[in-house]
Amino acid sequence: MNQQQFEALLDRLGSDLNTWPEADARAARDLLASSADAAAALAAASAVARHLEGRRQHRAPHGLAARIVAAAATPRGRLGSPLERLLEQLLNPPWRPALLALLPLALGFVIGLQQADPADQTLPDELLTLAFDDGLYRSDLYLELNDEQP
Amino acid sequence: MPADDDGLMAQIRQHDEAAFAELVRRHLDPLHRYLFRLTGSADDAEDLAQETFLRVWQRAASYRPGVVRLTTWLHRIAHNMAVDSLRRTRPEPLADDDDMAGLADDGADPARAASSAEFERHLDHAIGILPANQRAALLLCQVQGFANRDAAAIMGVSVRGLESLLARARRSLRLAMAARVPMSALERS
Numbered sequence: 001m002n003q004q005q006f007e008a009l010l011d012r013l014g015s016d017l018n019t020w021p022e023a024d025a026r027a028a029r030d031l032l033a034s035s036a037d038a039a040a041a042l043a044a045a046s047a048v049a050r051h052l053e054g055r056r057q058h059r060a061p062h063g064l065a066a067r068i069v070a071a072a073a074t075p076r077g078r079l080g081s082p083l084e085r086l087l088e089q090l091l092n093p094p095w096r097p098a099l100l101a102l103l104p105l106a107l108g109f110v111i112g113l114q115q116a117d118p119a120d121q122t123l124p125d126e127l128l129t130l131a132f133d134d135g136l137y138r139s140d141l142y143l144e145l146n147d148e149q150p
Numbered sequence: 151m152p153a154d155d156d157g158l159m160a161q162i163r164q165h166d167e168a169a170f171a172e173l174v175r176r177h178l179d180p181l182h183r184y185l186f187r188l189t190g191s192a193d194d195a196e197d198l199a200q201e202t203f204l205r206v207w208q209r210a211a212s213y214r215p216g217v218v219r220l221t222t223w224l225h226r227i228a229h230n231m232a233v234d235s236l237r238r239t240r241p242e243p244l245a246d247d248d249d250m251a252g253l254a255d256d257g258a259d260p261a262r263a264a265s266s267a268e269f270e271r272h273l274d275h276a277i278g279i280l281p282a283n284q285r286a287a288l289l290l291c292q293v294q295g296f297a298n299r300d301a302a303a304i305m306g307v308s309v310r311g312l313e314s315l316l317a318r319a320r321r322s323l324r325l326a327m328a329a330r331v332p333m334s335a336l337e338r339s
Contacts, residue, residue, distance in 0.1 A: 060182035
């Protein structure tokens, strides 16, 4: 094992050689016996790990627990925002199975929209013609209703 | 006899405020520690811890006992909210090996025994400039004490992805702190 391999394993497996695979740990100990660089790398990794583990003693700010419990008792704390409530209801039983059952229908609708033949769609010219016809009809109707001759 | 976490969650689903208070009492310290170390802000950590527990209160029905441990579920909610918050409020720090080597070279004298407080201060700084995902992986595994599999579930990454993040974080910190390791540690190794 060389220095580079040792450092790669040190970063991947951590600084406790007892948790390494037996063959790797043995090769690492051989290297450590003869290499100051390897020993320095292990010392740095061990010091970092030890200081990180030392941070497990931590207290949340005084009064925070009471504030959280009090916030939960308010209407918003109990229920969340209206949108959150709606989503929560829809994503949980009994609505979730119903939504899942509707999923293929929605999927079919989307696919149908995407595959619609453009030739089937009403052309702008047709719309224009319809608009004129409608206007004529309405004009006739107006004259008729008012007993006027066209 | 006090209920276990799953028992508390069953009571919370029935809107039992006393059970909720007990849940907060049990889990607030470690959750706040994670959020504080991840965001680097006491104010953000308080807000996010409160939002996390309120979400648990409101969405207790979505907890699946037996599928995931409660502490893993809590951390996953907290982690997602913290990542959203970090994304909104500040750009990702761009730390690479050069930054970390710069930290190691800024006047530290390896021949002198570094004090524990000084080591802590520099370690905090080095952790603070890690990319957020590396920082999260490191904190979850080495401070919060999660197994790699649980940490990966909390972060929503594969175990291999988690291990890669963890190795990169360890390497960065090891390089940054190499010149500041207390002599006592060198003698022990």
